[in-house]
Amino acid sequence: MSSTIEFRSVTKRYPGHRGGRRAGEGALAVDSFSARVAAGTTTVLLGSSGCGKTTLLRMVNRMVEPSSGAVLVDGDDVAASDAVSLRRRTGYVMQSAGLLPHRRVIDNITLVPRLNGQDRSRARDRALELMDVLGLSRDLSERYPHQLSGGQAQRVGVARALAADPGILLMDEPFGAVDPLVRRELQQELLRVQRGLGKTILFITHDVDEALALGDEIILLRQGAQVAQRGSGTELLTTPADDFVVRFLGLDDTDRRLRLEERAEQRVVLDEAGRVLGRLEPAAPEPSRPLGALP
Ligand SMILES: Nc1ncnc2c1ncn2[C@@H]1O[C@H](COP(=O)(O)OP(=O)(O)OP(=O)(O)O)[C@@H](O)[C@H]1O
Numbered sequence: 001m002s003s004t005i006e007f008r009s010v011t012k013r014y015p016g017h018r019g020g021r022r023a024g025e026g027a028l029a030v031d032s033f034s035a036r037v038a039a040g041t042t043t044v045l046l047g048s049s050g051c052g053k054t055t056l057l058r059m060v061n062r063m064v065e066p067s068s069g070a071v072l073v074d075g076d077d078v079a080a081s082d083a084v085s086l087r088r089r090t091g092y093v094m095q096s097a098g099l100l101p102h103r104r105v106i107d108n109i110t111l112v113p114r115l116n117g118q119d120r121s122r123a124r125d126r127a128l129e130l131m132d133v134l135g136l137s138r139d140l141s142e143r144y145p146h147q148l149s150g151g152q153a154q155r156v157g158v159a160r161a162l163a164a165d166p167g168i169l170l171m172d173e174p175f176g177a178v179d180p181l182v183r184r185e186l187q188q189e190l191l192r193v194q195r196g197l198g199k200t201i202l203f204i205t206h207d208v209d210e211a212l213a214l215g216d217e218i219i220l221l222r223q224g225a226q227v228a229q230r231g232s233g234t235e236l237l238t239t240p241a242d243d244f245v246v247r248f249l250g251l252d253d254t255d256r257r258l259r260l261e262e263r264a265e266q267r268v269v270l271d272e273a274g275r276v277l278g279r280l281e282p283a284a285p286e287p288s289r290p291l292g293a294l295p
Pocket residue numbers: 014015016017019020029047048049050051052053054055056206
């Protein structure tokens with residue numbers, strides 16, 4: 001199950017907010033942003049700090065209400081839906097993992113399914129299976145969040161977000177706080193999981209390499225959530241819209257100098273030293289794991 005998301009000319013003006021591109025007018029965190037996110041795809045909102053990424057993401061589950069415009073999920077205006085049930089149907093992963101500190105890992109993962117009325121043993125079976133899928137040893141299920149590494153905590157955060165089988169997964173810089181090696185591992189894990197599940201993922205990052213690695217589509221934003229360019233990683237790299245895009249992607253950086261190469265039917269992005277930074281076309285899907293089909 002996956003959902004479409006549509007932003008229809010959404011604008012957000014926070015009370016007292018002074019940043020943004022129209023400082024003289026009281027400033028908008030998000031200024032008339034429109035986009036349609038196709039079901040089952042990963043769309044990355046890429047942009048520097050304060051450009052409005054989190055504000056956009058939180059409009060989807062009504063943690064932020066737009067000042068004007070609308071967000072539609074599967075064609076329905078989220079403003080008309082009950083916020084609590086909407087949030088239970090929408091997975092959300094934050095940079096800090098956001099686990100409940102006094103609950104064991106297993107209880108963190110089963111939290112939303114239990115709130116939705118699922119019985120304990122079914123919720124537990126599904127949680128353990130999700131732990132397998134995310135490369136978490138089942139031994140960790142009885143631990144408390146403070147007994148996990150940063151990477152493990154993020155994996156638990158993703159498992160928890162997936163536990164209620166949501167149509168949408170909102171991910172706000174989920175891998176920003178872990179070291180680069182673990183970050184790559186988590187990205188690979190997410191790609192693998194996504195090939196099996198086909199969720200609609202809205203993923204925030206300010207990291208170009210992460211966006212190229214994960215995004216079927218990338219929306220590069222300027223301040224006020226103004227779209228600088230939108231397209232696949234290949235499109236952004238090969239036909240950057242303007243100097244801002246060139247600079248943001250580091251295409252003018254002689255130390256970085258990204259290039260594309262065909263390898264094993266995938267287009268991969270390499271840096272100057274030949275390190276693979278990410279893929280640009282999805283690999284052939286693996287046989288789907290029947291996660292959504294647990295009895
Ligand atoms: N609750 C709030 N009250 C007032 N201003 C806010 C509030 N939340 C965000 N802003 C402002 O709105 C703008 C957009 O913030 P937002 O958090 O959406 O950006 P972001 O792109 O996610 O940034 P970051 O990458 O740093 O998290 C910023 O200028 C921020 O200061």
